[in-house]
Each structure stands twice: as structure tokens, then as C-alpha cells.
Amino acid sequence: MLIGHQPKEFxxxxxxxxxxxxxxxxxxxxxxxxxxNEIRVIIGPNGAGKTTxxxxxxxxxxxxxxxxxxxxxxxxxxxENEIVKAGVGRKFQTPSVFEDLSVFENLEISFPRGRTxxxxxxxxxxxxxxxxxxxxxxxIFLKDRLKTSAAELSHGQKQWLEIGMLLIxxxxxxxxxxxxxxxxxxxxxxxxxxxxxxxKDRSVLVIEHDMKFVEDIAHKVTVxxxxxxxxxxxxxxxxxxxxxxxxYLGH
Amino acid sequence: MFGDYSIGDLGAIFAMxxxxxxILFSVYVLMALGLAIIFGQMGVINMAxxxxxxxxxxxxxxxxxxxxxxxxxxxPGYFFVAMIFAFIASGSLGMLVEWAMIRRLYKRPxxxxxxxxxxxxxxxxxxxxxxxxxxxxxxxxxxxxxxWQATDAIQIPxxxxxxxxxxxxxxxxxAYVLFLSRWGKQVRAVVQNRVMAGAVGINTEKVDRYTFxxxxxxxxxxxxxxxxxxxxxxxxxxxxxxxxxxxxxxGGAASLVGTIASAFTISQAQSTMEFFMSGSMxxxxxxxxxxxxxxxxxxxxxxxxxxx
Amino acid sequence: xxxxxxxxxxxxxxxxxxxxxxxxxxxxxALDVFRLNLVAKYLTYAFVxxxxxxxxxxxxxxxxxxxxxxxxxxYCMAMFLKLEASSVANTKIQSTPGIPDFMDWNQLTxxxxxxxxxxxxxxxxxxxxxxxxxxAFIIGAAMFKRRVGGVYFAIITQAVAAILTxxxxxxxxxxxxxxxxxxxxxxxxxxxxxxxxxLILYFVEVFLLFVAILVAQFIRLTKLGxxxxxxxxxxxxxxFSGYSVANFKIFAFCAAAVFAAVGGALFxxxxxxxxxxxxxxVPSIEMVxxxxxxxxxxxxxxxxxxxxxxxxxxxxxxxxPQLWLFGLGALFIAVVLAFPNGLAGIWGDYxxxxxxxxxxxxxxxxxxxxxVANGAxxx
Numbered sequence: 001m002l003i004g005h006q007p008k009e010f011x012x013x014x015x016x017x018x019x020x021x022x023x024x025x026x027x028x029x030x031x032x033x034x035x036x037n038e039i040r041v042i043i044g045p046n047g048a049g050k051t052t053x054x055x056x057x058x059x060x061x062x063x064x065x066x067x068x069x070x071x072x073x074x075x076x077x078x079x080e081n082e083i084v085k086a087g088v089g090r091k092f093q094t095p096s097v098f099e100d101l102s103v104f105e106n107l108e109i110s111f112p113r114g115r116t117x118x119x120x121x122x123x124x125x126x127x128x129x130x131x132x133x134x135x136x137x138x139x140i141f142l143k144d145r146l147k148t149s150a151a152e153l154s155h156g157q158k159q160w161l162e163i164g165m166l167l168i169x170x171x172x173x174x175x176x177x178x179x180x181x182x183x184x185x186x187x188x189x190x191x192x193x194x195x196x197x198x199x200k201d202r203s204v205l206v207i208e209h210d211m212k213f214v215e216d217i218a219h220k221v222t223v224x225x226x227x228x229x230x231x232x233x234x235x236x237x238x239x240x241x242x243x244x245x246x247x248y249l250g251h
Numbered sequence: 252m253f254g255d256y257s258i259g260d261l262g263a264i265f266a267m268x269x270x271x272x273x274i275l276f277s278v279y280v281l282m283a284l285g286l287a288i289i290f291g292q293m294g295v296i297n298m299a300x301x302x303x304x305x306x307x308x309x310x311x312x313x314x315x316x317x318x319x320x321x322x323x324x325x326x327p328g329y330f331f332v333a334m335i336f337a338f339i340a341s342g343s344l345g346m347l348v349e350w351a352m353i354r355r356l357y358k359r360p361x362x363x364x365x366x367x368x369x370x371x372x373x374x375x376x377x378x379x380x381x382x383x384x385x386x387x388x389x390x391x392x393x394x395x396x397x398x399w400q401a402t403d404a405i406q407i408p409x410x411x412x413x414x415x416x417x418x419x420x421x422x423x424x425x426a427y428v429l430f431l432s433r434w435g436k437q438v439r440a441v442v443q444n445r446v447m448a449g450a451v452g453i454n455t456e457k458v459d460r461y462t463f464x465x466x467x468x469x470x471x472x473x474x475x476x477x478x479x480x481x482x483x484x485x486x487x488x489x490x491x492x493x494x495x496x497x498x499x500x501x502g503g504a505a506s507l508v509g510t511i512a513s514a515f516t517i518s519q520a521q522s523t524m525e526f527f528m529s530g531s532m533x534x535x536x537x538x539x540x541x542x543x544x545x546x547x548x549x550x551x552x553x554x555x556x557x558x559x
Numbered sequence: 560x561x562x563x564x565x566x567x568x569x570x571x572x573x574x575x576x577x578x579x580x581x582x583x584x585x586x587x588x589a590l591d592v593f594r595l596n597l598v599a600k601y602l603t604y605a606f607v608x609x610x611x612x613x614x615x616x617x618x619x620x621x622x623x624x625x626x627x628x629x630x631x632x633x634y635c636m637a638m639f640l641k642l643e644a645s646s647v648a649n650t651k652i653q654s655t656p657g658i659p660d661f662m663d664w665n666q667l668t669x670x671x672x673x674x675x676x677x678x679x680x681x682x683x684x685x686x687x688x689x690x691x692x693x694x695a696f697i698i699g700a701a702m703f704k705r706r707v708g709g710v711y712f713a714i715i716t717q718a719v720a721a722i723l724t725x726x727x728x729x730x731x732x733x734x735x736x737x738x739x740x741x742x743x744x745x746x747x748x749x750x751x752x753x754x755x756x757x758l759i760l761y762f763v764e765v766f767l768l769f770v771a772i773l774v775a776q777f778i779r780l781t782k783l784g785x786x787x788x789x790x791x792x793x794x795x796x797x798x799f800s801g802y803s804v805a806n807f808k809i810f811a812f813c814a815a816a817v818f819a820a821v822g823g824a825l826f827x828x829x830x831x832x833x834x835x836x837x838x839x840x841v842p843s844i845e846m847v848x849x850x851x852x853x854x855x856x857x858x859x860x861x862x863x864x865x866x867x868x869x870x871x872x873x874x875x876x877x878x879x880p881q882l883w884l885f886g887l888g889a890l891f892i893a894v895v896l897a898f899p900n901g902l903a904g905i906w907g908d909y910x911x912x913x914x915x916x917x918x919x920x921x922x923x924x925x926x927x928x929x930x931v932a933n934g935a936x937x938x
Contacts, residue, residue, distance in 0.1 A: 496717075535725050
């Protein structure tokens with residue numbers, strides 16, 4: 001309904017999204033909308049379906065029913081790499097970087113050029129690529145480690161590297177699954193700083209448990225519970241919602 | 252191709268080929284049961300599975316000879332003793348192999364395939380050195396010979412029926428062990444979460460070793476059954492290994508019901524087609540059909556859709 | 560030829576130069592034509608091994624059906640040579656002259672339609688590359704688009720090898736059956752069975768082998784090579800970096816198929832026949848063994864591994880036929896358990912560092928000597 005009235009307002013419109021695994025509905029008739037340049041945080045207890053929502057948007061899991069519109073494109077019908085090309089980037093919960101490759105090569109692979117088989121055979125490491133890789137490496141605090149193999153990085157550095165690999169793709173919608181989980185206090189502060197810098201000029205969808213971190217960055221918060229929306233709004237509103245306090249924040 | 256046969260003939264042909272298929276089915280099920288445990292539960296590709304089966308067949312052959320020489324009076328019952336020996340021999344060899352080799356490779360499933368292939372070469376040559384390159388056949392006791400005349404046109408060999416009953420019995424035992432016994436629960440716990448299973452006090456190494464041993468032991472019993480319908484040679488096991496893997500994969504690797512259903516489908520399809528065309532074409536068509544179906548449904552016939 | 564420090568690193572350069580010396584100078588001088596022809600036979604498998612390095616070592620796709628492509632390449636070549644050998648003049652004693660002898664034995668009275676184009680040499684050459692490539696593409700597309708991978712892919716390729724073998728053996732009249740296509744004599748009138756021809760064929764093959772090595776090395780060094788490595792480790796990350804993982808796997812599988820097919824075609828030329836015993840499950844796995852022994856991540860390692868394993872096979876099975884299978888089996892288990900990166904891994908982990916240390920200590924000494932020498936005149 002909403003989308004019918006104002007088709008161009010939203011960057012991402014998720015409507016009546018449902019996915020069931022052998023009868024278990026991990027996401028059940030879910031609808032929410034993300035605007036341009038909005039930072040949306042999804043919170044909720046374990047098993048609420050948060051990661052599944054990201055999986056559905058990026059195409060890792062196929063929806064049973066419902067629609068996901070991104071800039072007017074129906075994502076449920078696209079393959080994962082086409083969704084990436086449409087402008088959606090996804091970071092996984094556990095850092096997934098290529099450990100047998102160097103930091104430079106990790107970033108280079110994500111550079112949005114030469115993504116076909118033939119294109120990658122003829123891909124040249126020219127100055128455009130080098131400059132961009134160095135620029136991003138500086139942002140993610142890995143400038144002096146470009147030649148290091150990714151396997152040698154610390155857990156936090158791997159998380160940064162993966163964020164860097166997303167940055168280099170320059171997506172319109174950035175999806176981050178628990179970006180500060182497992183980080184030390186100092187790494188956490190640095191990551192918050194990094195995120196605050198990179199969320200400019202794009203929309204971001206974040207899953208996070210760290211409430212202080214959420215309060216710092218969220219424009220709007222969506223609380224999921226059992227695959228459905230329990231509450232939605234500003235952090236202030238959500239925090240004082242008795243339903244949210246009961247199932248999530250209370251303990 | 253059906254044109255030359257009357258309806259009644261066709262019925263009899265299908266029934267007889269069906270029973271012929273049931274014997275193939277029995278060997279497939281027994282082979283595949285062991286493999287399904289090892290592959291489906293442990294994720295290990297045991298290319299030497301056929302050689303474990305042949306070990307059981309040789310043990311059966313030796314037992315049969317021993318009974319003929321030393322205990323001719325008890326010869327009619329040798330088979331039951333042979334089966335137990337076959338299970339013990341293949342099972343202990345399996346545990347030895349698990350200890351020496353497999354346990355180092357749990358994180359590298361493709362490498363288990365290569366290493367067990369090496370093992371199969373060694374075993375084949377060992378059989379050749381010990382038993383000779385010629386195929387050997389066991390002598391059946393009188394009560395297993397002959398066939399049962401069901402109707403005028405349909406004859407069912409008794410050893411075939413015996414093997415089938417045996418297969419059903421063993422399947423039930425395996426199902427009980429895996430799904431109802433405490434040990435089966437431990438096996439499944441280790442499969443699903445090795446670290447957690449270890450943390451709650453399950454000796455995962457021991458579970459691995461006995462699971463692998465059980466799978467190989469069942470292959471040994473399959474070898475016993477095999478002696479009734481074919482002759483045993485050093486490389487006979489290799490002929491079955493790809494078929495058996497297809498049976499397991501086709502059925503959905505972790506499903507016991509799937510394994511049985513797929514063994515049934517494949518053996519029946521092959522044996523029915525064999526009557527109408529050459530054996531090799533029947534085999535080609537069966538394999539092609541399996542590959543085609545697997546391409547459409549890679550997870551196999553019986554697999555749960557799970558949240559990954 | 561582009562050989563600079565960028566195209567080959569130091570140990571690859573050592574591998575390249577020593578292989579060049581071995582194959583072009585040492586072996587032709589040291590061996591008689593019969594033995595050299597054996598080496599030529601081994602080297603045809605090296606093509607398969609190089610393909611497997613790309614597909615299995617780099618891409619992580621284990622194909623247990625490389626014999627299929629080796630065989631397809633070999634049969635395409637054999638069909639052409641057989642037709643040339645079956646001219647009406649050569650086969651006038653047959654009941655149908657002008658068709659291959661085994662067809663005549665199987666009561667075929669005319670050439671089957673799919674044999675006819677193989678009367679043309681250019682067609683046969685194109686078919687050697689295209690038939691396996693298209694076949695690999697069909698299998699690869701069907702499997703990888705549906706995300707069938709790893710163990711399942713390996714088992715299905717094995718089934719394909721079984722299917723093709725049974726089909727070739729079963730369809731005697733069209734394929735020559737279990738004996739294969741034998742009695743191949745001439746290529747465009749040039750007798751390939753003479754010692755002189757065998758020598759020339761050997762050098763042609765060595766040349767093509769180095770072309771194959773360079774092509775494989777080129778692919779490995781492009782971004783595609785790095786994507787293969789990336790895919791092997793984190794398939795999802797590659798997918799969510801905007802790549803179609805399936806297409807890259809299909810490419811790797813097709814490339815390996817073409818390498819194998821070229822090897823197969825050369826095999827037919829070198830040995831003078833082609834049979835289903837090079838197609839099935841056992842030869843396919845043996846080809847994987849060569850790669851594993853040499854080192855699945857090293858192009859040169861794979862070539863050396865192929866030569867060594869085959870040399871061991873020939874000499875052991877000549878003298879101790881029983882020991883050979885024990886040896887091969889044990890070798891394979893040992894490599895997989897203890898040296899997953901094969902000979903190349905042993906070289907890189909143990910030999911190379913020692914040489915480096917030796918060289919380093921020597922430069923140090925000569926460096927000191929230099930200092931002394933410099934210091935001396937000042938005295």
C-alpha cells in the first residue's frame with residue numbers, strides 16, 4: 001500500500017516477506033522500508049530471524065513468498081551476483097576474507113570491474129585500481145599491511161578487511177551482520193569511527209547486539225521477534241516499548 | 252520392444268526380473284548401508300568400501316572351506332558363522348584404518364577419497380597375493396540351492412530370498428542401533444556438533460572409530476551375501492563402488508529410508524531394463540538417469556530443507 | 560617467450576629451466592627412441608595434470624573424470640587416423656572396403672554419420688578441442704549452476720567416466736569396443752611408427768607441453784587465478800563480491816578438459832592406438848594421483864610428479880609387478896596424509912630454504928672477503 005502511494009521514497013521496500021524451512025517460518029509476513037541515507041539497526045533475541053532477513057535480501061536464501069524491492073528492482077528474482085551489481089553489499093557475521101590471498105588482492109577482487117570470466121582474464125592492475133585499493137586500505141587501518149596474507153591478520157583486522165571489501169564495491173545499501181562482535185574495546189571504538197565515516201551517502205542495515213553502539217549510530221531501530229516485527233521507531237521509542245523490554249531488553 | 256510379448260509373458264518377465272533385481276537390491280542396500288553410515292554420518296568418502304566387502308566375501312569363502320574340511324556335519328549352517336566372522340574381520344580392519352588414516356583427514360573430505368583409493372589399491376593387491384588372481388566361489392549348502400516355483404512361469408531362487416530376508420533383518424538392526432540406541436544418539440550428536448558433543452562428555456574419537464568400524468563391518472556382511480550371487484575376485488569390489496555411491500547420494504546422504512528407496516529404484520530399473528536390452532546399455536541408461544536426476548535435485552531424493 | 564621475474568618466481572624459474580633442460584637436452588641424448596617414446600607417453604598425462612592443477616589445486620574442484628576428456632581428445636584423433644588407415648586400397652579384403660576393420664567385423668556396411676566429418680584433418684583438430692570443451696561445459700553448467708560441488712561433483716564425474724567406458728565397450732561397431740581403435744599408421748601419409756617420426760613427435764609434444772605450461776601460468780597469474788583461489792576458500796564471499804561463481808567453475812573445468820584432451824590426442828599419436836582403458840574410473844583417478852604426488856598447487860610439480868610416478872610404475876611393474884600396486888597405494892596415502900602439497904610442497908618447505916641458507920652464507924663469506932680486499936690497499 002505504502003509503496004503504491006510513494007514509489008520513489010524508499011531505497012528498499014520489503015513487503016509480506018515469508019520464508020519457511022520445512023514448515024518453520026523463520027521470517028513471517030515481514031514488511032519494512034528503508035529510506036535513502038538511512039541507518040537502520042535490526043535488533044532482537046537470538047533466533048528472531050535477523051540474519052535470515054539479510055540472507056533473503058542478498059539472495060543467499062530464497063523467499064517462500066513476498067517481495068523485496070530495491071530501487072524499483074525485484075531482488076527475489078535476481079541471483080546473488082546480480083543483487084551485488086544492483087548495489088547491495090553484505091558483510092557476514094564471521095569474518096569471511098580470502099586467507100590465501102594478500103590484503104591487496106582481497107580488496108582488488110572486490111573492485112567492481114572485470115567481474116565476468118573474460119573480464120577477469122583481461123583485468124589489468126592499473127593506477128585506478130591501485131589508488132582505490134590504497135585509499136580504502138587507509139580507511140580500514142591496513143595501509144601498511146597490503147602485502148600481508150589475510151591469514152595473518154587479527155580477528156578485528158579481518159572484520160575491517162571485509163568492511164573494506166564492501167567499501168570498494170561502493171554499494172548503495174550496505175548490510176552489516178554484527179560488525180563489532182568479538183572485537184576488543186579499542187577495536188570497537190575504531191570500528192564505530194570507521195562505520196560513522198563510511199555510512200555517509202548510503203543506506204546501511206545493521207544487525208547488532210551492543211546497545212550502546214546501536215544508540216550511537218541508529219536513525220531508526222526495528223525489533224524482530226519470531227520472524228515478525230515487534231516494534232519499530234527511534235531508539236528512544238523502542239527502548240520504552242513494554243513489549244520490547246519484555247522479550248529483549250529486559251534481561 | 253514390448254511388441255513380441257503377450258501381457259501374461261510381460262507380467263512374468265517383470266516379476267522374475269523384479270526378483271533378480273531384488274538380489275541386486277540386497278547387495279546394494281548392504282553396501283550402501285555401510286557407506287551411508289560412513290559418508291552420511293561422518294562425511295568420509297570411503298573408496299575402499301568395496302574392498303571391505305570383498306574381505307567379507309573371502310572370509311565367508313574361507314569359513315565355508317573350513318567347515319567342509321573339518322565340520323562337514325555342520326556345513327548347512329556355516330553361513331551364519333561366516334557372516335559373524337566377516338563382520339568382525341571387516342569391522343576390525345575398518346577400525347584399524349580409522350585409527351591409522353581417517354582420523355587425520357576429517358577436515359578434508361576430498362582427501363579421504365584419495366587416501367582410501369590408495370588403500371583400495373593396496374587391499375586389492377593384498378587379496379591377489381594371498382588368494383590369487385582367480386575368482387573363487389563358495390559352495391552353497393543343499394537347502395539354499397534350487398528355487399521355489401511360485402507359478403508356472405515364475406521361479407524364485409531360494410538363496411535370493413534368503414539374502415533378502417537377511418538384508419531386511421540387518422537393515423532393522425542398523426536402524427535400531429542408529430536411531431534408538433544410546434550409542435546411535437552419540438553418533439548423531441558427534442555428527443551435528445563435534446565440539447559440543449565432546450564438551451558434554453562423549454568420547455568423540457571412540458564414537459568415530461566404532462562408527463567407521465560398524466560401516467565397514469556391514470560391508471563385510473554384504474560380502475557374505477555377495478558370495479551367494481557372484482564369484483569373489485580381488486577387484487570385484489571396485490565394480491560396485493561407484494554404483495553404491497550413487498545409491499547413497501541419490502537417496503540423500505543422511506537418510507536411511509532414502510538409501511533403501513534409492514537402492515530399490517536403481518536395482519529394479521537396471522534389472523528390468525536388462526531383459527530388453529544388453530546389460531551394458533541398461534547400465535548406461537540407469538547411470539544416466541541417476542546423473543540427470545541428481546542434476547535436477549542435487550540434495551538427493553530424501554533430504555530436509557534446513558536453515559543454513 | 561616472456562620469462563621475467565614477474566611471470567615466474569624464482570623456484571618456478573628453476574622448475575622451468577630444469578624441465579627445459581631435462582626434456583629438450585638430457586632425455587633425448589640419454590635415452591634410445593623406445594625409452595624416449597615411453598617418456599612421450601608419460602608426458603601426455605602431464606597435460607591432464609596441468610589441467611588438474613588449475614581445476615583442483617586452484618579452483619578446489621576435484622574431477623575424477625579427466626579420463627573422459629583425455630579419451631575424447633584421443634578418440635577424435637584416433638578416428639581421423641583410423642579413417643586414413645582404412646582407405647579402400649588398404650581394406651579391400653573386407654566385405655565392405657573403405658570402412659574401419661572393426662566396423663566390418665561388426666557387420667556395419669557404411670560409415671556411421673558421426674564418423675564422416677573426421678575424414679577432414681582440420682575438423683578432427685577442432686573436434687579435439689571443442690568436443691571435450693562442450694561436453695565439460697554441459698556437465699559443468701548443469702552441476703555448478705545448481706551448486707553441486709565438492710564430493711558430489713567428484714562422484715558424478717566418476718559416474719560419467721563409468722558411463723562413457725561402458726558405452727564405448729558396449730558399442731563395438733561404432734567405437735572398436737574394448738580393444739579400442741588400433742592399427743593407426745599414418746598422418747597425412749607420414750608414417751608415425753618409424754623411429755624418426757617418434758623423435759619428431761616427441762619434440763612436437765614437448766613444445767606443446769611448454770605452451771600448455773605457459774598458458775596455465777598465464778591463467779594462474781590473472782585475476783581469474785586469484786578468484787579461483789578465493790572461491791576455493793570462501794565461495795559465498797566471491798558470490799557476494801559480484802561474481803557468478805558457477806561461471807568461473809565452468810571455466811576451470813572446461814580448461815582442464817581441454818588440457819586433458821590435448822594430452823589424449825597426443826597420446827594417440829605417440830602410442831598409435833586409443834582404447835577405453837584410458838577413459839574409465841581407474842585411469843582417471845591415477846591422473847589425480849600424478850597431480851597430488853607432484854603437488855596440486857604447482858604446475859611444474861604436476862609435470863614432474865607425472866613423469867616420476869609413471870617412471871616408477873614402468874620400472875617397478877617390469878621388475879616387481881606385485882609390488883607396484885602396494886607402492887602406488889602407499890605413495891598415495893603418504894602424500895595425502897603427510898605432504899598434501901606433494902613434491903612441490905616438499906621442495907618449497909624443505910629443499911628451497913636449505914639452498915637459500917647455503918647461498919646466503921656463501922654470499923656473506925664472499926661479502927666479507929670483499930671487505931677485506933677493499934681494506935687491504937688502504938693498509
